[in-house]
Amino acid sequence: YGSTRPERILAEVKSKATRGDARSVVDTIDQYCRHQEWAMNVGDEKGTILDSIVCEVKPRAMLELGTYCGYSAVRIASLLPPNSRLITMEFNPVFAAIARQVIAWAGVEDKVVLIEGPSGDWIPKMKKEFGLTSFDLVFLDHWKDCYLPDTKLMEECGLLRTGSILVADNVICPGAPDYLEYVRGSPRYESKYFRSHLEYTRVEDGIEKSVFLG
Numbered sequence: 001y002g003s004t005r006p007e008r009i010l011a012e013v014k015s016k017a018t019r020g021d022a023r024s025v026v027d028t029i030d031q032y033c034r035h036q037e038w039a040m041n042v043g044d045e046k047g048t049i050l051d052s053i054v055c056e057v058k059p060r061a062m063l064e065l066g067t068y069c070g071y072s073a074v075r076i077a078s079l080l081p082p083n084s085r086l087i088t089m090e091f092n093p094v095f096a097a098i099a100r101q102v103i104a105w106a107g108v109e110d111k112v113v114l115i116e117g118p119s120g121d122w123i124p125k126m127k128k129e130f131g132l133t134s135f136d137l138v139f140l141d142h143w144k145d146c147y148l149p150d151t152k153l154m155e156e157c158g159l160l161r162t163g164s165i166l167v168a169d170n171v172i173c174p175g176a177p178d179y180l181e182y183v184r185g186s187p188r189y190e191s192k193y194f195r196s197h198l199e200y201t202r203v204e205d206g207i208e209k210s211v212f213l214g
């Protein structure tokens with residue numbers, strides 16, 4: 001029987017990364033996906049941009065849409081201040097099962113809550129389920145067609161406050177044109193584009209950072 005790409009990534013982490021060392025998990029996945037088989041992690045180049053924003057914002061409450069194998073959840077969690085929480089949402093159960101193990105191997109499970117299911121179902125329930133008022137930082141990295149509807153839903157559900165920051169991966173490749181048009185055209189957002197490359201390639205991609213103005 002064949003293994004899946006996420007299973008091969010987990011196997012690589014278990015055999016090469018130091019247990020409890022988040023940075024070695026991140027580096028192991030980058031090494032594997034750059035030299036063995038490509039996978040849709042945010043990667044090292046765009047990851048550095050994400051790191052700088054996480055360090056600048058120091059979020060107490062952060063949301064990630066799209067966990068995949070847990071690469072960015074581990075990367076983000078390793079930078080979070082004490083008693084901060086990353087909630088990461090994944091609708092694909094195969095990805096979620098792998099991500100749980102990658103997050104555990106990295107030793108960041110006390111900072112990360114992984115929830116499974118469609119973002120559209122979960123977003124309206126989050127305030128109540130997690131007793132939170134709003135998110136300081138949201139990383140959109142799930143499916144390009146969901147970026148805009150989920151952003152509007154987060155606005156409607158009161159999950160964004162004045163100063164909340166949205167960080168969106170892949171705004172060029174695969175691209176999220178409707179989302180870009182919205183955050184760049186709306187007076188309720190102050191948006192900035194960070195030019196970069198699609199993970200592990202020379203193809204142009206970028207990250208859009210958008211501050212919600214309320």
Ligand SMILES: O=c1[nH]cnc2c(O)cc(-c3ccc(F)cc3)cc12
Nearest residue numbers: 040041042066141142143170173174
């Ligand atoms: O579907 C995606 N979700 C989240 N991140 C992604 C990501 O960083 C890259 C890609 C992707 C880009 C080019 C390609 F030829 C095939 C897939 C997809 C996703």
Ligand SMILES: [Mg+2]
Nearest residue numbers: 042141169170
């Ligand atoms: Mg991505």
